[in-house]
Amino acid sequence: NAGVTQTPKFQVLKTGQSMTLQCAQDMNHEYMSWYRQDPGMGLRLIHYSVGAGITDQGEVPNGYNVSRSTTEDFPLRLLSAAPSQTSVYFCASSYSIDRNTEAFFGQGTRLTVV
């Protein structure tokens, strides 16, 4: 098993550009989520999904879109990048949210918006 795979690992965008951060898991996990990590702020939840076709907003959803058309994939779209979106982004998955569960994290995507 590859676990949780995030691509790309690094990305530089210009203000106003759009892009998609990819996240895929091969563990047949129902629950997937996106966090951003900023110094002194810990991990803040952007969006999450409890299964294919179901998504919900987290703590900081503005400027980001998600979809969950398959169990395996949970892409995060930046609609119009802003310097405030410079951050490290982590995708996580777990078997479910209401059972004995451990979240597995990808290696992160370091995004810089200039």
Place this chain on the structure above:
Amino acid sequence: AQSVTQLDSQVPVFEEAPVELRCNYSSSVSVYLFWYVQYPNQGLQLLLKYLSGSTLVESINGFEAEFNKSQTSFHLRKPSVHISDTAEYFCAVLDDKIIFGKGTRLHILP
């Protein structure tokens, strides 16, 4: 909604000394608590978890945490730290989603 507070953003400690990283959560009827560790330039990994049963939980690398319902705490401890424990540690609570604290950076001094 649940919340998690990690009071210390950084904790310096000498090698082989004991350490405690503090975590408090907002009270709830049922609570599931976790500690995750993030080594430099890596993603997070589960260190240990409390779901039910014994209030003292242990990890394979010498860390332990005690669930204290009356104090709504889940502090992480290790009796003797090693340089390889240098990392950032995150306390988390499971509600209908996983909520993380802001993290505590553990600095091991030689």
